[in-house]
Amino acid sequence: MVPSISGDTEILDTPEWWMGKGFDEIVDFRYSLLRGYSKANVADAQKGGRLIETLQDVAMMTKPVDTELVLARPPRKILDMREDSQPFGPIAPLTSFHAGNSSVDNRIEKAFYDSDLAADDAVLQLYRNGVLVTRIQRAFSLGMFGESKRRKLVPTRWSITAVDSNLSLKLMARVRYHPLIDEYRVYKYTYLDNIYVGILTPEHWKFEWIEAWFEPELLATSFPDVNMVEDVEKSSYVSP
Incomplete structure (x- = not known):
């Protein structure tokens, strides 16, 4: 290009x-x-x-x-x-x-x-x-x-x-070897009509990813359907 x-x-x-x-x-x-x-x-x-x-x-x-x-x-x-x-x-x-x-x-x-x-x-x-x-x-x-x-x-x-x-x-x-935190932490960021929320918990390493969105053609309706996907992975996901 x-x-x-x-x-x-x-x-x-x-x-x-x-x-x-x-x-x-x-x-x-x-x-x-x-x-x-x-x-x-x-x-x-x-x-x-x-x-x-x-x-x-x-x-x-x-x-x-x-x-x-x-x-x-x-x-x-x-x-x-x-x-x-x-x-x-x-x-x-x-x-x-x-x-x-x-x-x-x-x-x-x-x-x-x-x-x-x-x-x-x-x-x-x-x-x-x-x-x-x-x-x-x-x-x-x-x-x-x-x-x-x-x-x-x-x-x-x-x-x-x-x-x-x-x-x-x-x-x-590398994250697996970081020290545990001792509190719950919530981070939020909004950009281009998207909202990102990150939650850190005082537990051994794992992650859960949740994504939700509206279908563009249904946004004008009173009750637009929400699409949602989820993924959960534990430490074995990135084990050496």
């Missing part, structure tokens, strides 16, 4: 920086990004090729660079809104992609060229070194981590799930 405007555009594809922004502003961020698409084989992460190598180079750069897309036809001006992904804007088949130069993030570069480092270890190492999760997910999607013979291209939504799952399990494993 490339922006249709010039200047410092990194915030457009960096959700970590969206805190405090409104619905309309976030949608504008996403709609201003143009998607060019091209078919690829998952094994292209190993074989390389000009397009894949250029995208991998961009993923390692520390700052946004000038980019140029050559499209096969005019883009479709759509706003793709899905429950399981960020909003996406205009899209068109890609003929070629060119990018300028910038300095390289040595942390990502080191993981990329370490063909013996497991992908899970690379993800955790980059996170501990302060690399934004979004950047880790992007590089993961481009098959930049792991043993050389096992590297594959990964769909964006799968890369997000894989990185989040890997980091969550690693961090939860």
Whole structure:
């Protein structure tokens, strides 16, 4: 994806920086990004090729660079809104992609060229070194981590799930060894019409996750149905 405007555009594809922004502003961020698409084989992460190598180079750069897309036809001006992904804007088949130069993030570069480092270890190492999760997910999607013979291209939504799952399990494993608290604690946060409540209890480690939401098309009715899901996990969930 490339922006249709010039200047410092990194915030457009960096959700970590969206805190405090409104619905309309976030949608504008996403709609201003143009998607060019091209078919690829998952094994292209190993074989390389000009397009894949250029995208991998961009993923390692520390700052946004000038980019140029050559499209096969005019883009479709759509706003793709899905429950399981960020909003996406205009899209068109890609003929070629060119990018300028910038300095390289040595942390990502080191993981990329370490063909013996497991992908899970690379993800955790980059996170501990302060690399934004979004950047880790992007590089993961481009098959930049792991043993050389096992590297594959990964769909964006799968890369997000894989990185989040890997980091969550690693961090939860550490929580098991934290000292017990001696009181009940309640934390609440509201943002973009969502309410988040966290309750900490003075017990051995386990967690219960409850999520509830209304169906959008039923909100105008007097008694909208509430959807609810629950997950309970004990310490064995993250045992070494």
